[in-house]
Amino acid sequence: MPSNCQLLLFIILILVPKSIFLELSLASSGETLVSDWRPIKNLSDTKVVDAAKFAVARHNFEAKTRLIFDDLVDGEVKSHSGTDYNLTIAARDDGDTDYDDTPRIYVAIVSHRQFQEFMRLDSFRGPV
Template sequence: MAPKYLSVIFALASILVIEASTIGGKATTLGGWKPIPNLKDPQVLKAANFAVAEHNKEAKTTLEFVTIVKGEQQVVAGLRYRLVISAKSSAAAAAPTSYNAEVLSQPWKKLLKLISFRETRV
């Protein structure tokens, strides 16, 4: 009798997993990258400002954050942000340049970690 119930439970669980992975008729990848709905969210801005400041420390530059052009986020052990940031050099009156930055945020550890930061063309 137990094996019969287990197969029914397994079948129901499988259906729930399939249904849970489709939202609004669109399949979603668990742990996949998703567009950030609000680029002015304080946590996203904090990650972007951190990326510029950390890059300045590592590269001994004087970039100033201007704005976030676009971004994606991924739920991992925390949040991973993939951002296109506009920043300008404080040493020159040049136009802002775009940079790809990736930042890991783990608020419960009070951790922000710069994964990568490089110039890009938008």
Template sequence: MQLKSCPLLSAILLILVASFHYQALAISPSAIVGNWRPIPNVDVLKVLEIARFAVSEHNKKANVQLEFVKVVKGETQIVEGTNYRLVIIANDKAAGNAPGNYEAVVWDRPWKHFRELSSFVKV
């Protein structure tokens, strides 16, 4: 007798695996989807890549010359992809390299090769 794939069985198994995963991490699903969560280490490559993208996109849109220095803090939010809310230090070349703090929000959907700067403001 051949076993055929069953979408219902697959869905049930996926739910069980996710449930065990959340229990093992002591995190509820509601704490993950939609809520902002702090990024413990903002010096990881992915966060730095997102921050550099934010500065570059802001430079293009606002016709300014900011230069990325570092990420001070960050949070993520799981949506259809991931939102990154980062506080970035950047030097303003037009103001004699005066450093400033900026808050950037970037929406990232890597499986679709999509990344968008949602906001970029001086704080």
């Protein structure tokens, strides 16, 4: 009768290579894995625009800035247990003393868990 260590080693040697092979075969066939970022086709979708506006408002709150949302320039989405947005946002800095009304580009990642009615700003960079 095999020991627990032998059984565990057997399982690792059988299952791990199969999962690696499956991921490699999906990647080489051009199929999208569930965790891959996909371009957002409709940038005017209210859910996406709301996520961008949330990102600016939350950044303003956390960083004590006065950015004004101007436009959603580009974006990607990733779905898993919720939705993650990787957004390129144009915003104007109302708190800038040399305020020239020129929008600057910022990049934000927002996590949205719709079933929990929860949105979180994971990162905000810029101007880039």
